[in-house]
Amino acid sequence: MDPQRESPRKNNTEHLIADRQKGIGVCGWILVSFSFLLVLMTFPISIWTCIKVIREYERAVVFRLGRILSKKARGPGLIFILPCTDTFVKVDLRTVTCTIPPQEILMKDAITTQVDGLVYYRIHSAVSAVANITDVHSATFLLAQTTLRNILGTQTLAQLLAGREDIVRSIQAVLDSATEQWGIKVVQVEIKDVRIPVAMQRAMAAEAEAAREAKAKVVAADGEMNASKALKRASVVLAESPAGLQLRYLQTLTTLAAENNSTIVFPLPINILVSLGQKKRGGIETVLH
Structure with missing residues (x-):
């Protein structure tokens, strides 16, 4: 992995660890002890509020008095939450499909096109997705739109039509680098459709027809x-x-x-008639002699 890509995530992680090492203070421990005693006093009724079920595709980021409780998110299965001091946020780890609506893009050769696409991504670090950004899905969607416009704006129409795979790899690399600190892994990027103006479509069709006619003439010749x-x-x-x-x-x-x-x-x-004529002349000459 590139050190420049790894450094933001590393700095954020070190910051969270440093916050946890500072501790929650004396007042914090008093509140935690009081909450734990309250659970014991109201047992077994309190068990229904303290035990949470996390599904296989989910992880829970637990906060205790506003601080992340552990380095890794909890789950799947049962987790224990203190009723007064702990809160948690569920994070879905399944792959998300982000649909990019048609974007009107001015290409490098001054041709205006409309391009839409798909971005498939998933969260691989629930702690980073919760602690480093407010709304990870909205941010990824807006970043995908901006990246699509920026990269396609540096390409010509011919490069877009002929080199989609290279363009898709470039978009995926940029997105993956930018979303690494958010705990996002971009799985795949696809360009769905490229809409060309009608006048340009007619010009391209006329050019293709002329090329076909020229080829047909060469073949006929x-x-x-x-x-x-x-x-x-x-x-x-x-x-x-x-x-x-x-x-x-x-x-x-x-x-x-x-x-x-x-x-x-x-x-x-003709040769038969010639031979017959020769025989007839020969017979006449014989009679005369």
Whole structure:
């Protein structure tokens, strides 16, 4: 633990111990003795006012004539209270959920946003929570609001949207350091929602849409380039193999015939017509000779 964080709590504890070491004085002991004798004289009726039940999640800070009776809080279970000289304060040790209402914050880049959050904390020292501050829950709530505004005011909107975890850790560290002397342990901090102005939302949406369109154009251009390269390779292969070109031609005709019931004009290949023409000319020349 940081010595600077530990020093306030240490000073407060030493102050309480020093007060207890001074004692309650002669008059105090007389009052305590009188109260104890009164309990004995009215026993067992007085037992109902002297015995208090402290639940498992509670602790009791006992004051005797205005001074804290012991270094540690008492409980859980049964505790004994003198009716005239002792008073006690119950402290709940369960985790408390503190809801921070929406805070209008001017970000570092001059954008106004509304941010709300949650703070989970618990009391780990009942004596410090009672002796060092008037209302520990109200003070923690106000401190959480102020810390949220101060830290987010040093961030840009992009940093807030992209780095919530780092911001939450910073807020938790500041709160934990400030509330240590109150006996508070900050368990967790969460940013619930970030509300951006409508004009900024439209601008961000237009920017995102433009980025998506640019990416789609790049992908389409890459696809067309790949398709053209594939067609070029196919044309080279077909040019080197005329038989392959004829097979591709026949396959195309088969596909067309399978899809629709239609009449297909099937022309003869050019090479067949050329060969027939050559044979006809050869026959005529033979007759002439």
